[in-house]
Amino acid sequence: MALYKNARLRSGITADILVKGGIIAKIGAVQECESAGEETIDLGGKLVCEPYCDPHIHLDYVFTAQSFGENTTGTLFDGIASWSDSKSALTPQIIKERAKKGLREQILGGTQYIRTHIDVTDPALTGLKAMLELREEVKDLAEIQIVAFPQEGMYSYKGGAELVEEALKMGADCVGAIPHFEYTSEMGIRSVKKAVELAVRYDKLVDIHCDETDDEMSRFVEMLAFEAMDNGIGDKTTASHTCAMGSYNNAYAFKLFKLLKKSGINFISCPTENIHLQGRYDAYPKRRGLTRVKEMLDDGINVCFAQDSICDPWYPLGNGNLMYVLDAGFHICHLTAPEYMNRALDLISGNGAKTMHLGERYYLREGNPASFIVIDAESDFDALRNRSGVLMSVRNGKVLFRRKPAEFETEMLSSHLS
Numbered sequence: 001m002a003l004y005k006n007a008r009l010r011s012g013i014t015a016d017i018l019v020k021g022g023i024i025a026k027i028g029a030v031q032e033c034e035s036a037g038e039e040t041i042d043l044g045g046k047l048v049c050e051p052y053c054d055p056h057i058h059l060d061y062v063f064t065a066q067s068f069g070e071n072t073t074g075t076l077f078d079g080i081a082s083w084s085d086s087k088s089a090l091t092p093q094i095i096k097e098r099a100k101k102g103l104r105e106q107i108l109g110g111t112q113y114i115r116t117h118i119d120v121t122d123p124a125l126t127g128l129k130a131m132l133e134l135r136e137e138v139k140d141l142a143e144i145q146i147v148a149f150p151q152e153g154m155y156s157y158k159g160g161a162e163l164v165e166e167a168l169k170m171g172a173d174c175v176g177a178i179p180h181f182e183y184t185s186e187m188g189i190r191s192v193k194k195a196v197e198l199a200v201r202y203d204k205l206v207d208i209h210c211d212e213t214d215d216e217m218s219r220f221v222e223m224l225a226f227e228a229m230d231n232g233i234g235d236k237t238t239a240s241h242t243c244a245m246g247s248y249n250n251a252y253a254f255k256l257f258k259l260l261k262k263s264g265i266n267f268i269s270c271p272t273e274n275i276h277l278q279g280r281y282d283a284y285p286k287r288r289g290l291t292r293v294k295e296m297l298d299d300g301i302n303v304c305f306a307q308d309s310i311c312d313p314w315y316p317l318g319n320g321n322l323m324y325v326l327d328a329g330f331h332i333c334h335l336t337a338p339e340y341m342n343r344a345l346d347l348i349s350g351n352g353a354k355t356m357h358l359g360e361r362y363y364l365r366e367g368n369p370a371s372f373i374v375i376d377a378e379s380d381f382d383a384l385r386n387r388s389g390v391l392m393s394v395r396n397g398k399v400l401f402r403r404k405p406a407e408f409e410t411e412m413l414s415s416h417l418s
């Protein structure tokens with residue numbers, strides 16, 4: 001049992017949180033005597049919220065940027081070529097060790113829920129085997145969903161669709177696809193239909209790398225939304241990236257949004273990744289290459305942010321800290337108005353949880369698992385403005401880590417600027 005005192009909730013209210021047996025027993029003013037003799041932690045008015053969700057990361061790729069061939073053009077397609085040339089040298093042990101390092105950075109950034117795309121266009125399914133083991137090994141630290149992701153195409157890679165199906169049988173949680181990378185549009189459409197069909201047959205979630213290109217003719221998202229809606233799995237389906245939406249003409253986008261909203265599918269934007277990868281074929285003016293995040297928020301379509309890469313052939317930076325991703329996304333997507341900034345954390349917490357289909361158990365409510373983070377801030381706006389760090393992460397009542405706020409010796413500074 002533990003009592004967390006003086007927690008600032010996102011609503012602005014200050015409350016105490018009583019944890020018993022890994023569950024939130026009470027949120028509100030708790031009498032000291034109720035927890036007599038038990039651990040009491042004073043949070044000093046710091047912001048407490050649900051753990052961050054990273055619903056799109058490639059943990060089998062992390063920290064390969066330097067050992068794999070350099071992606072000199074910075075494009076998506078040369079990233080895939082670099083990975084394809086080098087991946088056969090990887091072993092489950094190497095993948096696991098790198099993934100653990102990435103996972104540690106994510107957890108220290110406040111993330112506890114992760115969806116990772118694992119390349120299954122590999123007859124040995126090396127990455128999948130490594131990640132299935134790791135998912136089990138770290139379940140007390142983080143919840144991991146695995147996407148059976150055919151990086152080199154469901155049909156462009158010989159046997160790709162069969163490998164995706166095999167991965168689902170072995171325990172992957174979601175079906176992936178990459179229609180814009182397939183050799184022809186017809187193959188791309190087939191891959192989207194196949195992904196939905198497999199999800200229905202095996203009762204899995206769907207997460208498609210969809211239209212990750214500046215090609216305004218890449219329109220697989222409409223097929224995905226329709227197929228998901230038609231099969232009654234809109235809320236279990238996600239379109240990742242949808243960068244082409246940033247290049248669609250407004251007449252088409254207006255029509256498309258009606259379907260997207262009706263379908264109930266979720267969207268993931270990866271701001272740092274796609275500002276880096278897209279626009280590479282443009283001179284000036286140069287497109288931003290992100291999907292229509294602001295317009296989706298305005299229309300009540302669920303959209304969230306994700307890291308995507310940590311030092312891999314697609315993106316040379318990234319440290320698993322979603323606060324940096326949030327900061328980039330707010331700037332690139334023109335979200336710098338109070339109505340968005342005052343709810344900023346939704347984009348790396350609740351909206352991601354909805355995308356991951358986590359359900360009601362995710363939220364900071366009485367009776368739910370005691371999983372939450374403490375942020376070195378007083379509000380969403382404060383956290384966004386300062387890119388505030390996470391001081392503590394609690395999972396099922398157990399403290400994963402604690403960190404002290406930064407301290408400065410400010411004698412000279414304070415004598416002039418108090």
Ligand SMILES: [Zn+2]
Pocket residue numbers: 056058117209308
């Ligand atoms: Zn990705």
